[in-house]
Amino acid sequence: MSRILLATRNAKKLAELQRILGDSVKVLGLSDVREFPEEPETGATFEANAVDKAVQAARETGEISLADDSGFCVDALNSMPGVLSARWAGHHGDDDANKQLVLAQLTDTPDERRGAEFVCALALAVPGEEPRVVRGQWRGVVIREERGSNGFGYDPIFVPEGGDGRSSAELTPAEKDAQSHRGLATALMLPQLKAALGLI
Structure with a gap:
């Protein structure tokens, strides 16, 4: 079976990519490979951070590696939190504090x-x-109160346009995969990913 390293320790991101790629590819996370010192995210853009993480993971492990950098960009906040989304309230990964801020x-x-x-x-x-x-x-759009218990991060305060009014956290995993930013990016990368894995 082909395998790919997703440079994250986030179990929900790993499960999301595994669902999108299906059973023909085994998705590994950083906890599944030899530990190495991870470089801090210092890029000014999502692209810079993603490339830095993927290149380091491939160099350190020899595995074909994927890395994402994702975030929440609010028009009225001049596209912030942006690359600071995971630590907007001051502590990395404090979803509740980030949403409330x-x-x-x-x-x-x-x-x-x-x-x-x-x-x-x-x-x-x-x-x-x-x-x-x-x-x-x-x-x-950003709604005024949290709704839903699926997803993670800012999902409970985001209602996608063109939908039926449910928040991202009220969608099923399959519905979210079909329309989300990560699902779209994965679909765009899929031809190159399959070629790299020898699946086409």
């Missing part, structure tokens, strides 16, 4: 100015080759 910052923002998008830059690094990177974007 965004909601507080938008308290006086009228509904028509609460546009936002999730962004995912996905980079593929094959040892000995130049990295490739794609971007997926998922537009919608």
Whole structure:
């Protein structure tokens, strides 16, 4: 079976990619390979961070590696939190604090100015080759109260445009995969990924 390393320790991201790629590919996470010192994310863009993570993972492990850098960009906050999404409230990975800070910052923002998008830059690094990177974007609006218990991060405060009014956290995993920023980026990368894995 082909395998690919997704340079993350986030179990939900690993499960999401495994669902998208199906049973013909085994998705490994950083916990499944020999440990190495991970370089901090210092890029100014999602693409820069994704490429840095994928290239380091491929170099350190010899595995074909994918890495994503994703975040939540709110129009009224000048596209922030952006690359700072995971640590917007000051502590990395504190989803509740991050969501509450965004909601507080938008308290006086009228509904028509609460546009936002999730962004995912996905980079593929094959040892000995130049990295490739794609971007997926998922537009919608920030609602005023959390809804739903699926997903993670900012999902409970985001309603995608063109949908039926459910938040991202109220969608089923399959529904989210079909329309999300990460699902779109993965679909854009899939031909290159399959070629790298020898699946086509």
